[in-house]
Amino acid sequence: QKEVEQNSGPLSVPEGAIASLNCTYSDRGSQSFFWYRQYSGKSPELIMFIYSNGDKEDGRFTAQLNKASQYVSLLIRDSQPSDSATYLCAVNWRTGGFKTIFGAGTRLFVKA
């Protein structure tokens, strides 16, 4: 059974701080890793994707992948109130096509 685990939160950080979101997955065969942001009542919006071990930076966002420890994290620097949302970790297994398993999401609140 493939599983993706996230702390449901809520995670509360002050404006300007670094928010750290974590995700673990159960299957070492996982090949692609994604972070989506979902505002209440809206559909998920892609923030980052990462395929290789290490860090990947895009603006205020950094994704970190450690395949040996089976975790992927998302750091949000200089957090803004507009970053308040649910962050979904997603893991793809390529099996001919691909199958995506999402974590339950972490709710983030950024206090002004």
Add this chain to the structure above:
Amino acid sequence: KAGVTQTPRYLIKTRGQQVTLSCSPISGHRSVSWYQQTPGQGLQFLFEYFSETQRNKGNFPGRFSGRQFSNSRSEMNVSTLELGDSALYLCASSLGQGEDIQYFGAGTRLSVL
């Protein structure tokens, strides 16, 4: 470039009925995946289609089915609706050929009464 388009946005049905949802992917994208999102279960994978073929399937009963047309548009059908089928149904598209970055549509919110 237009995004993923899902229709209708809202649906109200009664138990026992069937429903068909539609998804038009981003132009050039050939893979379409469907997901069910509920407060209790989160986002769950239903199935993925590529070039009119179902490549992967999640753990849902046979009442949930789908298909993809030659223009990559996809439909999802749920037969014999149950109250528990009330959910946000999301469609996501990707290039699908060696690349699996998915972009989501706005979703169809289905209410079963």
